[in-house]
Amino acid sequence: MNRVDLHGVAGFRFAAGAAGLKKSGRLDLALIVADKPALCAGVFTTNKVVAAPVQICAPRIRQGRCQAILVNSGNANACTGEQGRQDALRCGAIAAAALGIDEELVAVSSTGVIGAPLPMAKFEEAVPKLAAQLREDHADEVAAAIMTTDSFAKRYAVTGEVDGRPYRILGVAKGAGMIHPNMATMLAFILTDAELEGGFVDTALRQSVDGSFNCITVDRDTSTNDMVLLLASGAAGNAPIAAGSKAAGEFQSLLDEVLLELAKMIVRDGEGATKLVRIEVTGAASDAEARQAACSVATSSLVKTAFFGQDANWGRIIAAVGYSGAQVDPEKVDIRFGEVPVVKDGLGTGKELEAKATEVLKTPEFTVFIDLKQGSGRAYYYTSDLTYDYVKINADYRS
Amino acid sequence: MNRVDLHGVAGFRFAAGAAGLKKSGRLDLALIVADKPALCAGVFTTNKVVAAPVQICAPRIRQGRCQAILVNSGNANACTGEQGRQDALRCGAIAAAALGIDEELVAVSSTGVIGAPLPMAKFEEAVPKLAAQLREDHADEVAAAIMTTDSFAKRYAVTGEVDGRPYRILGVAKGAGMIHPNMATMLAFILTDAELEGGFVDTALRQSVDGSFNCITVDRDTSTNDMVLLLASGAAGNAPIAAGSKAAGEFQSLLDEVLLELAKMIVRDGEGATKLVRIEVTGAASDAEARQAACSVATSSLVKTAFFGQDANWGRIIAAVGYSGAQVDPEKVDIRFGEVPVVKDGLGTGKELEAKATEVLKTPEFTVFIDLKQGSGRAYYYTSDLTYDYVKINADYRS
CATH class of the missing domain: 3.10.20.340 (ArgJ beta chain, C-terminal domain)
Structure with missing residues (x-):
């Protein structure tokens, strides 16, 4: 059941700001930062036209460790060629420098206008400011900052228990259709403080995605920027949950619930949808x-x-x-x-x-x-x- | 090029009437009758939910000879079970009796409301009347009688020449989207007086369908009643056109043109379409x-x-x-x-x-x-x- 009172997860801090990427002046840039490198897994668009941030982010996530997610709305950095890749790399580098971490530990993600270069000066200015404003319990701001045509921010959080220790799973997502100028359909970032065994992070995420984001449709169109990331900080202090265990089954059901509910929010918020x-x-x-x-x-x-x-x-x-x-x-x-x-x-x-x-x-x-x-x-x-x-x-x- | 002055094809006669299947009282029943059994080929819906008339018609067409097409709008006779098959058979029998031909030579075709039984009394009354009113040069009435949500009747005719003898290909079609209460997307009946060799009728039709009706989309939905029939009366009196010959190549281009232009008319008339x-x-x-x-x-x-x-x-x-x-x-x-x-x-x-x-x-x-x-x-x-x-x-x- 959704715990609407949960706005954060142990081991993670959040910040969001308005960097001027959206003409409206609304929140359009966000950072999620783990206190130390978190275990991670990701699922990315199957479209053969892959946006630059996905090209940069996917191989980093596959290495299994991630400490920061830098995500912007207002510009998808898609169909931007070599310049787009350089810009996505630079975004990661700015964040890494501001946070004092290895840039390979930074995931970059973008959603918004397709075919336009990223306004890098705005990133140079805004990212260090965000890095200085990180706070716990600010996941809602991140949910707001990743919105494009979404009519409401999407967050869902649950709690579980393992070895007598409570843990949380919190997800934020965006998506309401693959719409220009907001090309990218769907982003979701799932955070947990549960300690998981390495292999389980990936299989758990894939199973949950299969029963949630892979079972929804607004208009059949698959975007160039789709991305679902799961980061596990381990801050709950439990013994690592291993695939096949009873605890893993419980974690899986909770993760399934979070992803399915976020997925349903996306359909409910589908462009023009009334049902x-x-x-x-x-x-x-x-x-x-x-x-x-x-x-x-x-x-x-x-x-x-x-x-x-x-x-x-x-x-x-x-x-x-x-x-x-x-x-x-x-x-x-x-x-x-x-x-x-x-x-x-x-x-x-x-x-x-x-x-x-x-x-x-x-x-x-x-x-x-x-x-x-x-x-x-x-x-x-x-x-x-x-x-x-x-x-x-x-x-x-x-x- | 479309010969708008051509309203018939040698060896075929036409009749259409209002049998009361459409509430509007418009034309809703038509007969196309060949003077003698014509060579024929057909392409039918690939939907696994196949309307009763298609179930009855397809095996008859595969026998290679057809003398009459009885087609109604206003009721698709689809999802009507065993009763639907009996009704489709009875339609063919009524037409055969009225025309004095073998009922295996009658193709039946329906388009309109799904899931409702055919009002057979109306067929018993109307079909014999139509059989007594057959006339040359009345293909336009048939085009009108098969309309459902179509905003205009669709006819296209061309002329060719073989062995110094002129021949015609004339097609009528309906379709504007698969819309309830008019379930069936697309019907097309193509007539020629050219004498064709048996095998060529089928290969020629399939090739033309592949480059025309199989390359159009209004809404991706495939209907339960789709049907394209080609009948060749041979009344032009030419030596049979054999596959692979120069004459076959010419006939094929003309047939391609007729089907493509009819297909384009269907898209142009797509539900709500402006482009x-x-x-x-x-x-x-x-x-x-x-x-x-x-x-x-x-x-x-x-x-x-x-x-x-x-x-x-x-x-x-x-x-x-x-x-x-x-x-x-x-x-x-x-x-x-x-x-x-x-x-x-x-x-x-x-x-x-x-x-x-x-x-x-x-x-x-x-x-x-x-x-x-x-x-x-x-x-x-x-x-x-x-x-x-x-x-x-x-x-x-x-x-």
Whole structure:
């Protein structure tokens, strides 16, 4: 359960400022700094067009230790070529110098306008100031500083216990669609004071990402700047949690919760979205096929406009399952909106139940259950509706 | 070139009527009848949820001979189970009896509401009347009778010559998006009086479909009822055109033209569309990868909203290429809007050229050229923009 009273994690300090990267003058630059090098893992965009900060950051994270994250909004430093890489390196160097640490321990991350060079003078000026203002319990400022088109800052924190010692997991994230001039969809930084064994950091993060950020869609577009980092400070003082242990299972569920809740916040804040819809597929031939089917339904423009129209349009859903590539016998498919069955063995259940289902669609959050009756594969996806405001935000942003 | 003065093809007769399947009372039922069994080929939906008429029609067409096409709008006869199949069979039987032909020679096709049973009494009454009203030169009525959300009827006709004998190819099509209550995206019926060799009918159709209906997108959704049929009456009296001959090459180009122009009409008439955009990818590692990249760009909601916003947003295009799966070196990509280069070797060409590109985007039809410089693979895709009206049509159709 979200602990809204938690604004920090032992072993980490935070600072954020307005460096003038956003024309609005809002917070646009942030530092997260660990007291000593933290264990770390990262998951990065699969887009082949990779922004400069990701090119610099990914190999550093793979070394397994990270002490600082420097992140800016307002400029993605993407499609900026060799100059972009030099600028990203320089950002890391400025932070390292200001913090007195090795620059290989600095992760750099950017989100915002694509194709424009980073205004380096602003970094030269602002980063040392931030380094001098680090404070505990200021994670909220970081969450605010990484926002682009987000309408609210995204933070989620939980507590656990191991060896009688309490620990925390706190995550901040941004994302609301891959929108120019704010190109980058999604950043998430997850911090814990639990001591973890080295290998577990990476596997734990990958498993949580798979069930959260990899199961959400606003508009199918994958950004050039996506990045999820997990840093573990070990300040809780527990014996290191090893993969496979009971403590690891508990840590994993908590981490899953933090990432899933952050992911759902991103969909809820999806550009123009008025609905958060869970698409749950069961009875597929395999989990992978369940995911294919769920993804196909969750990304269909016709399904998403029907959600906006509060229309229990199961025809669009069954058609999206049909072209998903998953094994399906149309005459076995069951579909429910919430608890209301609208399709039984591929046939509509009638006007009365369709009217009841419409009531479900009028709520802001609901689940569509799709049972394929082919096997035991299951998966879910979270999606938003496709609305006038989505078009407005993405077509008319200059007005 | 389209011969708008051609309203029929030798060896075929047409009739259309209003059977009461559309609430509007407009034309909703049509017959195309060949004087004698015509050679035929068909391409059908790849959706695993296949409407009853497609289930009945496809195996008949595969036998290679067809004498009549009975097509209705207003009801898709999809997701209707065993009853739907019986109804589709009965439709064919009614037509066969009225025409005095074998029912295996009747192709049945439907488009419209999904999940509702066909009102068979209306077919029993209307089909014999249509069979008594067949006339040459009435292809336009058929084009009108198959419309659902289409805003204009789609017909395209050309003439060719073989052995000094003139022949015609005439196509009618419908499609504007896969929209409930008009579920089925796309139907096309292509007629020619040219005599073709049996094997060539099928290969010619498949090649033309591959370069036309398989290269267009309005909203990525594949319908349960899609169908393209080619019927050759042989009434032109030429020696049969055999695959590989010079005459076959000429016929193929003409057929390609008819299908591509019909396909473009469908995109131009895309739900809510204000633009017809050709995405042309060159320099891919293979033709297949070029197609992947073109499809990714053509189906991106962010790219399509940018077209609507008349915004030369190359960042969204390069990102869509990046996640397409095609091999790409971001620092080699060139992008042009019409003749205006906006990206050279992965870098923007500056504000002045971007402003010029915006002028291109203000025109109703333009091409986006993307050169990946990886090889000699090339492909194109036609797409529409994503607009307020797309959302309106698909979310608010009940209002």
